[in-house]
Amino acid sequence: MTDLESSGLSGTDSSLIIVDDDKAFLQRLARAMEARGFTVDTADTVAEGMRKVDQKPPAYAVVDMRLEDGNGLDVIELIRKRRPESRMVVLTGYGNIATAVTAVKLGAVDYLAKPADADEVFAALTRDPTERALPPDNPMSADRVRWEHIQRVYELCERNVSETARRLNMHRRTLQRILAKRAPR
Incomplete structure (x- = not known):
């Protein structure tokens, strides 16, 4: 079976x-x-x-x-x-x-x-459509969620750092430092 x-x-x-x-x-x-x-x-x-x-x-x-x-x-x-x-x-x-x-x-x-x-x-x-999804065993950390969001906005802004920083209400240099680092776990 x-x-x-x-x-x-x-x-x-x-x-x-x-x-x-x-x-x-x-x-x-x-x-x-x-x-x-x-x-x-x-x-x-x-x-x-x-x-x-x-x-x-x-x-x-x-x-x-x-x-x-x-x-x-x-x-x-x-x-x-x-x-x-x-x-x-x-x-x-x-x-x-x-x-x-x-x-x-x-x-x-x-x-x-x-x-x-x-x-x-x-x-x-x-899964039964009436049943709620179970929470993930290994959810993304808050740092990873933040990093993913920044990456998504960056991609939507066609990798324009200044535009991404403006949309995220963040200083451009701060954003550049975040983008230069590896993704958190």
Whole structure:
């Protein structure tokens, strides 16, 4: 009996698309989800993901938020239009409340920070929709959350330090020192 069958979802469509530009992670997660009973298809770009969703909308999806050629939320939105009952999880290396809210509004059932393991992804995909998500075992530290937020604003400002500092209401030199350091754990 596969994990998918033991979750009470046997007999349902087990098609899953995973869209992520980290090829090593994509292959590992695909193998792990196949071992749990899913029929897995993969894509490493938004364009490829959207093409595959257009051809055959999946019952489940795991989509990275930031891909080299665009935003994974575009894939989520297309899946929601083509197959409204799909269960989708968004993965991201940049935790952000605004994007989490957008992902959920577009139909994602959960929003997981990378590196998420296969067990977390499987639990998010198969959890009873009326059940609340469990708090993470290893949540990001407050310093890491702050650093991620600064990085996100910096990227949104097209890596313009002065504009990022202005938007964050922070001195430019302070921001430069933060950006020069490694990410906190």
